[in-house]
Amino acid sequence: MIVEIGAFCLILSLILSAAQVGLSVIGRVRRSAVFYGAGEGAAGAAFLMVLIAFAALMYAFVTSDFSVANVAANSHSAKPMLYKVAGVWGSHEGSMLLWCLALTGFGAIVALMARGLPAAMKSIVVASQGSLGVLFLAYTVFASNPFVRLLQPPVEGRSLNPLLQDPALAFHPPFLYGGYVGFSIVFSFAIAALIEGRVDAAWARWVRPWSLAAWSLLTVGITLGAFWAYYELGWGGWWFWDPVENASFMPWLIGTALLHSAVVTEKRGALPGWTVFLALGAFTFSMLGAFLVRSGVLTSVHAFAVDPERGILLLTILGLAAGAGFGLFAWRAPKLAPGGLFAPISREGALVINNLVLSAATVTVLLGTLYPLIKEALTGQSLSVGTPYFNLTFAPLMGLAFLVLPIGPLLSWKRGDGLGALQRLWAAAGVAVAIALTVLWVQKPTHVTAAVGMGLGVWLIVGVFVEIAERIHLGRASPAEVRRRLGGLPRGAWGMSLAHAGLGIFALGACFETAWKIEAAQALSLNQSITVGAYQVQLSDVVAANGANYIAERGLVTVTKNGKPVCGAKPERRFYPANNQTTSEVALCLEGLDDVYLVMGERRAGSEGQPAWLVRAYWNPLARLIFLGPLLMALGGAVSLSDRRLRFAAPRRAAEAVAHPVPAE
Amino acid sequence: MKRLGLLGWLLVAVLSMGAAADPSERLADPVLEARAKALFPQIRCMVCQNESIDDSQADLAADLRKIVREEVAAGRSDTEVRTYLVQRYGEYVMLKPAFSLTNAALWVTPFAIVFLGLFAFFGLKRSSPVQDQETALTPAEQALLTKLQASEAE
Numbered sequence: 001m002i003v004e005i006g007a008f009c010l011i012l013s014l015i016l017s018a019a020q021v022g023l024s025v026i027g028r029v030r031r032s033a034v035f036y037g038a039g040e041g042a043a044g045a046a047f048l049m050v051l052i053a054f055a056a057l058m059y060a061f062v063t064s065d066f067s068v069a070n071v072a073a074n075s076h077s078a079k080p081m082l083y084k085v086a087g088v089w090g091s092h093e094g095s096m097l098l099w100c101l102a103l104t105g106f107g108a109i110v111a112l113m114a115r116g117l118p119a120a121m122k123s124i125v126v127a128s129q130g131s132l133g134v135l136f137l138a139y140t141v142f143a144s145n146p147f148v149r150l151l152q153p154p155v156e157g158r159s160l161n162p163l164l165q166d167p168a169l170a171f172h173p174p175f176l177y178g179g180y181v182g183f184s185i186v187f188s189f190a191i192a193a194l195i196e197g198r199v200d201a202a203w204a205r206w207v208r209p210w211s212l213a214a215w216s217l218l219t220v221g222i223t224l225g226a227f228w229a230y231y232e233l234g235w236g237g238w239w240f241w242d243p244v245e246n247a248s249f250m251p252w253l254i255g256t257a258l259l260h261s262a263v264v265t266e267k268r269g270a271l272p273g274w275t276v277f278l279a280l281g282a283f284t285f286s287m288l289g290a291f292l293v294r295s296g297v298l299t300s301v302h303a304f305a306v307d308p309e310r311g312i313l314l315l316t317i318l319g320l321a322a323g324a325g326f327g328l329f330a331w332r333a334p335k336l337a338p339g340g341l342f343a344p345i346s347r348e349g350a351l352v353i354n355n356l357v358l359s360a361a362t363v364t365v366l367l368g369t370l371y372p373l374i375k376e377a378l379t380g381q382s383l384s385v386g387t388p389y390f391n392l393t394f395a396p397l398m399g400l401a402f403l404v405l406p407i408g409p410l411l412s413w414k415r416g417d418g419l420g421a422l423q424r425l426w427a428a429a430g431v432a433v434a435i436a437l438t439v440l441w442v443q444k445p446t447h448v449t450a451a452v453g454m455g456l457g458v459w460l461i462v463g464v465f466v467e468i469a470e471r472i473h474l475g476r477a478s479p480a481e482v483r484r485r486l487g488g489l490p491r492g493a494w495g496m497s498l499a500h501a502g503l504g505i506f507a508l509g510a511c512f513e514t515a516w517k518i519e520a521a522q523a524l525s526l527n528q529s530i531t532v533g534a535y536q537v538q539l540s541d542v543v544a545a546n547g548a549n550y551i552a553e554r555g556l557v558t559v560t561k562n563g564k565p566v567c568g569a570k571p572e573r574r575f576y577p578a579n580n581q582t583t584s585e586v587a588l589c590l591e592g593l594d595d596v597y598l599v600m601g602e603r604r605a606g607s608e609g610q611p612a613w614l615v616r617a618y619w620n621p622l623a624r625l626i627f628l629g630p631l632l633m634a635l636g637g638a639v640s641l642s643d644r645r646l647r648f649a650a651p652r653r654a655a656e657a658v659a660h661p662v663p664a665e
Numbered sequence: 666m667k668r669l670g671l672l673g674w675l676l677v678a679v680l681s682m683g684a685a686a687d688p689s690e691r692l693a694d695p696v697l698e699a700r701a702k703a704l705f706p707q708i709r710c711m712v713c714q715n716e717s718i719d720d721s722q723a724d725l726a727a728d729l730r731k732i733v734r735e736e737v738a739a740g741r742s743d744t745e746v747r748t749y750l751v752q753r754y755g756e757y758v759m760l761k762p763a764f765s766l767t768n769a770a771l772w773v774t775p776f777a778i779v780f781l782g783l784f785a786f787f788g789l790k791r792s793s794p795v796q797d798q799e800t801a802l803t804p805a806e807q808a809l810l811t812k813l814q815a816s817e818a819e
Contacts, residue, residue, distance in 0.1 A: 235720045242715050344787050352786055360778040371762075371771045379767065384709045386717065386760025393775045400779070522688045 003068055006056025007147035010097075013049035013104065014137040016042050020107075020130035028123040036123050040111035043126050046133060047108035050101050057097060057146050058088050067153035070094060070146040076159035076578050078549040083160055086170035090160045092294060092307060093146035095173060099290070100136050102181035106210075107133060110185060117206060121192045128188035131324075135317045143313050159549065159578035168228040172221055176248060179218025180286035183251060185210045186258065190279035191325060194332040199272035204265035207279060209641055211262060214282075215255040216637030222248050223630040230627075234584040234599050236517065236618045238626060241390045243298035246369045247289035250362050254282045257358035260351045268413055270339035270348055274355070280329060284322040285362070291318050297373060343415040350408030350416075357401040364393050395449070402456040402507065405500060406463025410470060424470060428462035443516060453511030460504030464497045495640025502632030509593075509625025517623075521616040525606040533619035535596055536560045542613060550574045552585070555600045555613060559589050566591060571600040571615075595623040690727065692734050701737045704746060705730060709760050717760055 020042035027035030057070070061084050066072040074091040075084055083090075089098040107129035114122065140146075163169075189207050193199045225248065230238040239245060258278040265275045292298055295311025342348040368385045376382050406428060410421035436455030440446055469475070471493065472485040520532040529538035538558045545554035552574040559566045569587035576583070589596035601614030692698040705719035710726040718726040718733075729750075736746045750758050762768045 237720060240715065240720075349786075353783070356779060356782040356786070360775050360782070363778055364775040367771055367774055371768075375767070381756060381767075383756045383762050383768070384758070384760050385762055385771070386707075386709065386715075388707055388761030389771070392761075393772070397775060397779065 002056050002059050003065065003147050003149070006053040006060075007145070009049040009056070010053040010137070010145070010147065011141055013046045013053065013100070014134065014141050016046035016049060017104070017130045017133035017137055020046055020111075021127050021134060024123040024127035024130065028120055028127070031120065033119070036119055039123060039126050039130070043104070043111035043130060044108045046130070047101075047104040050097070050104045050137075053147075054088070054097055054101050057094060058085060061085065061087050064157065066155070066157050067149050068146075069148045069150050072150060072154050072157045074160050075157040076549055077156060078578070079159060079165070080548055082167065082170055083165045086164075086173075087160045089173045089177075090164055091146075092310070093140070093144045095177070096136070096140045096144045097146055098173060098177050099181060100133070100140055102177050103129070103136055103184055104133050106182060106185045107188075110188075114206075121196050121198075121203075124192035124195050125185070125188045128191040129184065132184050132188070132321060135321060139310075139313055139317060143310050156578075159576070162550065162574065162576040162579055162581050162583045163232055166228055166232050168224045169232070172224040172228060174221075175217050175224060176221030179214050179216075179221050179255075180248075180251060180283075180289065182210060182214025182217055183255060183282040183286050186214065186279045187283035187321075187325060190276045191328060193276055194328045197332060197335055199265065199276055199336050201266050201269055204262045204275065207275075208259070208262050208266060211255060211258050211279070211282070212637050212641045215252070215259055216634045216641065218248070218252050218255060219630055219634040219637065222252060223627055223634070226630075227627050230623075231586040231588060231597070232583070234586055236519070236597050236620060238623075241368065241387050243369050244293050246365045247292045250365050250369075251282050251285040251289060253358050253362040253365065254278055254285050257355045257362075258282055260354050260358075264348050264351050265339065268340045268342065268348060270342060271352070272336050272339050273333045276333065276336070277329060278355075280322070280325040284318070284325065287314075287318040287321060291315050292369070298369065340414070342413070345411065345418040346416040347408060347411045347413045350404055350411055353404050354401060354408065357397050357404075361394055361397045361401075364390070364397065368393075395453075399452070399456060402460060402503075405460055405503075406467065409467045409496070409500075425463060425466055428459055428466050431462050432456065432459035439512075447515035450511040450515030454508055457504040457507030457511065460507065461501050464501045464504070468493075468497055491643035492640045495636040495638075495643070497636070498639060499633045499636030502629045502634075502636060504629070505625050505632060506629025509622040509629060512622040513620050513626060516621055518619045519616065520618075521601075521614065523604055523606060523612040524615045525610050525612040528612075530615065530617060532596070532617040533621075534561050535566065535617070535619060537596070537598065537615065537617045539613065539615055542611075545570075545572060547574070549578060550576045553600065553603070553613070555598075555615065557587065557598055557615070559596050559598075561591075566596070569596070569598050571598045573600040573602070590624070593622050593624040595620040597623075690730060690734070692738055694738070697737050698734075700743065701730075701734045704733050704737070704743060707747070707760050708733065708750065709758050711754065711758060 020039050022039075023035050023042055024039030026032070027037075027039055057068075059065075060068045060071050061075050062081070064071065064075060064077040064084070066075075070091055070093045071087075074094070075087045079087070088094045107126065110117075110122070110129065111126050117125070186207055189203070189210070193203050222245075225245070226238045229240070230236065258275065258281075261271050261275045261278055264271050291311060291314040294307060294314060296308050297311065368389055371385055372383055406425055407418070407421050410416075410424055411418065432455040435458045436451045439454050440448065440451045443451075468489075471489060472482050474482055477485070518533045520530050520537075522528075522530045524530065524539040526539060526541060529536050531537070536559070538560070539555055540558050541556040543554050543556065545552045552572045554570050554572045557569045557571060559569060567589040569589050571587040572585035574583050574585055575581075584599050584601070587598045589598070595618075597618040597620055599616040599618075601616060603611055603613050606612035692701060702719075706717045708718045708729060710716050710718045710721040710723055710729065712725045713721045713723050716723075716726070718729045720726075732750075733746060736749060741749070747759065756763065762771060764772060
């Protein structure tokens with residue numbers, strides 16, 4: 001019964017979304033407050049219906065109702081509760097429902113909470129969001145319905161892929177989809193700007209919190225995914241330039257470019273057309289990602305819910321939405337008023353370079369992902385584009401971006417003093433070069449590119465401190481004045497600093513870990529040990545450790561350094577009978593910022609016939625920074641989002657402040 | 666003091682390099698083993714889902730590792746090993762696409778975008794100085810200005 005209510009509500013939400021479009025459009029044409037309100041109400045109701053549908057599906061998963069085809073295919077009665085819940089979005093159908101939930105949810109937030117937005121523009125945003133809702137809900141209802149019942153329900157479900165039964169991956173999709181779909185609001189704002197023919201500071205101010213929120217969620221989502229790959233796939237890698245990873249990385253890159261160009265549009269009114277273009281692009285890449293991941297056109301380690309026939313439908317949706325958006329852009333963008341002018345050496349100029357490099361980087365990832373398909377279609381030859389390609393193209397582009405990054409915030413708007421900015425950064429440059437040379441000198445074997453990468457990371461981090469010191473007039477003003485300025489720094493500035501420092505920290509970790517990690521592997525009998533880096537890894541015991549839905553061999557491993565115990569680790573090798581699949585459960589020893597990474601392998605005969613287990617140990621120096629850096633970036637986004645100036649009602653409050661002026665500082 | 670510690674683990678690091686993957690597959694000569702190990706990440710495990718033979722535990726990956734080790738042990742250069750693999754399995758086996766004319770678009774586009782973009786940005790900006798490019802007045806504003814100037818002149 002509850003499942004049928006879910007199915008009913010899902011269909012109802014499709015109808016409500018269609019009503020949302022119709023009512024809002026009529027409202028806009030007649031400029032009628034009644035229709036505006038009705039459209040917004042429909043948006044809220046559509047969200048409520050999807051929410052009920054989502055809850056119904058979750059109920060079916062939690063109660064292991066195997067008469068529902070989706071539950072039977074993706075759940076199992078013995079699965080732990082967390083993964084029963086996470087199983088809701090572990091399949092094609094369920095994840096599309098999560099997508100629709102986010103889509104209608106964000107639409108409802110704009111419709112019901114964004115009160116300061118001009119009514120005409122808001123109605124178009126609501127209508128556009130409703131149109132996207134119609135496309136994706138229709139797809140979910142007709143081609144990917146999670147509520148389909150089975151005539152003859154099985155006794156037991158087929159369970160979720162054991163690799164996906166992991167806490168990081170349970171939370172990964174909600175963040176990722178929040179990010180992907182958050183860009184849909186930005187897309188709708190771009191549509192509204194094009195139809196109204198207005199892209200100004202106020203518009204950019206509306207777009208910024210949404211792009212910030214979507215970007216932060218996407219950052220967390222991608223980081224969780226990378227962390228999952230790092231410890232679940234069992235060979236210590238965290239980024240494989242895999243099509244599925246690239247699919248999530250492209251909207252992130254475009255979203256990052258959008259954040260920066262929106263600042264230029266907000267502060268200086270410049271680059272309006274480009275900002276709108278990026279706003280359309282971010283969600284287009286989100287949809288492209290959804291298509292690539294689900295259609296099976298590319299092979300991937302993360303291949304997920306693959307279905308070629310439905311892939312065609314998703315491609316159609318992508319074509320319709322992106323075609324409408326960019327068609328509108330081609331038609332209306334030339335009519336947008338040109339923005340403010342600026343010299344090449346200026347804050348705007350630095351941000352233009354940022355956008356240029358990020359766009360080139362996005363195209364690189366896109367090419368690297370799709371080139372094998374294109375070439376096979378044109379010439380019939382198949383080729384691979386893997387990590388070596390991205391190291392030679394993407395990495396140098398990012399190097400250029402890193403080089404320019406700390407200079408930008410030190411330049412003034414419109415016309416900057418390039419030489420002056422460089423002079424203020426001499427300390428950062430000195431520290432960066434010193435670190436790079438020290439790493440080169442100390443670390444053997446020598447990896448020049450990794451040392452350069454680390455130097456650039458330090459350049460970013462020290463650059464952030466220089467920028468803050470400049471803002472608070474450190475060393476130029478009295479201590480009291482410095483304190484006052486420090487307290488007065490807006491949250492937006494802190495957010496930017498956190499994000500830039502996070503990027504530098506990530507670069508430090510990524511370069512060092514990739515160049516200087518050490519691996520060791522050996523078949524160990526009990527109480528034998530291997531050496532990895534400065535660590536001794538001893539297999540003390542192997543015990544049976546059976547979970548709710550798996551049986552496992554658990555190694556009790558003692559890690560010591562110079563004879564002193566560092567940690568006891570428990571890597572496992574699990575067998576999931578429901579899936580007939582073996583997985584390795586990695587154990588991590590945290591040593592400061594380093595990881596000692598341990599994997600239990602198969603059992604084999606030792607030298608004297610006694611049992612032995614293949615134990616692989618990795619020493620991953622500074623590996624923590626790889627995940628800490630991006631989380632700092634996301635935190636930066638959140639801090640920036642909490643800035644008073646970016647809140648929903650901010651424009652209205654600003655208007656009130658003009659009416660009742662407060663004393664100036 | 667810190668540096669000494671750093672050097673200490675470095676020594677250990679150097680000594681334990683190339684101890685990767687399955688010990689039963691390893692070559693005895695550490696120099697050759699290191700060379701083979703450096704080749705693995707460039708070679709695709711063709712039956713796997715986008716993994717290199719360095720990462721994969723599939724049988725084919727083990728076979729390919731064996732072939733690479735044998736070739737390296739037989740005194741072939743890295744280039745010869747790569748050519749051999751491409752001849753035997755096709756271009757698909759290399760994770761790094763060849764620098765060939767048919768792959769020109771792949772290799773050139775990223776840098777072309779940046780160079781053309783920088784050229785357009787700095788080139789065009791220089792030819793149009795900032796001050797001289799103010800927005801033209803609308804007829805209404807022009808009329809108002811003329812009127813103001815006229816009243817000033819009186």
